[in-house]
Amino acid sequence: MTTNKDADWKAIEDRYEASTYARYPVVFERGEGIYLFDTDGKRYTDLYGGHCVAILGHSPKPVTDAIHRQAGQLMFYSNVVYNPARARASERLVEMAPDGFDRVFFCNSGTEANENAIKIAWKITGRTKLVSTLGGWHGRTLASLSVTHAPKLREPFQFALPDVSFVTFGDASALRxxxxxxxxxxxxILEPIQSINGCNTAADDYxxxxxxxxxxxxxxxxxxEIQTGVGRTGAFSYCEHTGMKPDLITLAKSLGSGFPIGAVLMPERIGSQLVHGDLGSTFAGGMLASAACEATLKEIADNNLIERAPLIYDALSAALKDSPVTLSGKGCLIGLxxxxxxxxxxxxxxxxxxxTGTSDVANVMRIMPPIITPTEIITEFAKELNDVLSS
Ligand SMILES: Cc1ncc(COP(=O)(O)O)c(C=O)c1O
Known part of the structure; x- marks a missing residue:
């Protein structure tokens, strides 16, 4: 670990990076489980999970070990060759996905997963129009941004994809x-829980x-399912709660415990229509990302961690039962x-x-705690929140 308290890391980043992010005035140098440590050694409990990413907490050993092992063996080769790490990651992901999602296309991020899902839909249907939901959030690259509702993000670039409409989330007749x-x-395209829009949920019947x-x-x-996927809501995919299956599921965030990776899951009937050249990316399915993905999924499966998600939600709900705070969301994706x-x-x-984090709804804050968070920590957090609210 290198600590240089004298260097002003904030000033260096502000000086050299494009100023596209609002940041907390803190320098995190180390993470361990649910905790982060700044350069002064102050400890923070991360209920935001590095923006819904750190499903196993920070630097989980099984994942860092897998990355180290793989880095020493073969750090990267592109998709023109086969590789055991990618093979293991794809097999495990398909095994954990809902029945019928037999094929995966790997990519590097959430927005790329959505871009590729949109390309697949265009290819399969031969049509171009897209529908998204009011309040929906899907990413910053051009196709994903076009189906992201947030006017402040989309409107400066609104000419990207012109054939996009937005309908009310939760209202099936509006879609029809x-x-x-x-x-x-x-x-x-829709998020089964609209996260940035305040962890907005809809009825299973919707x-x-x-x-x-x-x-x-x-x-x-x-x-x-870039936020809801990989077990965060108490099922590997949110669709398992609803008694229906979408055609495509997009994943990222938790999938590599923090190592960048995205994926599009699809059934064979769609996968079989894709041919060489339809989709691709140099880094997609890279060896380190694959190793991180396989280790993340193995850790979740071996320890039945998906079962912990509802316990965390229930613990928070119980701890806040006498407070003016009401909850939305599911499992480890919670609006307060x-x-x-x-x-x-x-x-x-x-x-x-x-x-913790805010949302686009002024009075709704969000937490996306690691699935390993002890329920006692959640209870402690509820006490702290009540204390803040009453002061
Ligand atoms: C629901 C949803 N979709 C897509 C994305 C885009 O993912 P990424 O930032 O990895 O491109 C995000 C990111 O916050 C998201 O929350």
Whole structure:
């Protein structure tokens, strides 16, 4: 570990990097499980999971060991060759995915997973129109940004993909009405829990209706599970809660415990229509990413960690039962609706050593705790939150 307290890391980053991120005034140097440590050695409890990424906590040993081993063996070769690490990652991912998702396309991030899912939908349907949801969030590259509702992000680049519409999340009839007048639609993309939009959920029946509407109009249904996937909500894929299956599932964030990786899961009937050259990327399915992915999935499976997700939600719910806070979301993707604006609360919690996050809904804060978080820590957090709210 290298610590140079004299160097002003903040000033260096501010000086040399494009200023596209708002940052907390903190320098994290080390992570261990649910904790992060700044350069002064102050400990923070990370209930934000490095932005919904650190599902196993920070620097989990089985994953760092796998990366070290793989780095010493073969760090990288592209997809023009076969490789055991990629083979193991794809096999394990398909084994853990819901039945019928028999094929995977690896990529490097969430936005790329959505870009590739959109390309697949265009290819399969021969159509170009896309539908997304009001409040939906899918990424920053051009196709994913075009289906991201957030006007402040999308509008400066709104000419990227012109054939995009937005319908109300949770309202199946709004989707049907839209498709009646736009039957030439390729895909409907949605997050099963709208995270940035305040951990907004919808009834299981909504998803079943969406499924049958997409079937009726021949529209590819894309579940953006970049936040909900890999067990975070108490099932590997959110669709397992709903009694329906989308056509494509996109994953990233938790999939490599922090090592960049994304994936599109698809059934054979779609996979078999893709041919050499349809999709591709130099780094996709790289050896280190594959090793991190396989180790992450193995750790989750071997320790039945998916079962922990609802325990964490229930612990928070119980600890806040007498408070004015109401919860939304599922498992380890939780919105907390506060009686006040969330931003100052998140800031105060941060100064007390708790990392949480805001959302696009002013009074909803979010936590995406690692799935390994002890329930006692969740109870302790609830006490701290109540204390902040009452002060
Ligand atoms: C639901 C959802 N989809 C897509 C993305 C984009 O993922 P990435 O930042 O890895 O490109 C995000 C990122 O926050 C997300 O939350």
């Amino acid at each position: 009405e839209h498709l009646i007048t736009n039957p030439d639609t390729a895909a409907f 998803f079943r209706q969406v499924r049958s509407i997409c079937d009726e109009f021949g529209v590819i249904l894309i579940f953006d 609706k506060l009686p006040v604006e969330s931003r100052p609360v998140v800031r105060e919690l941060f100064s007390r050593g708790w990392i």
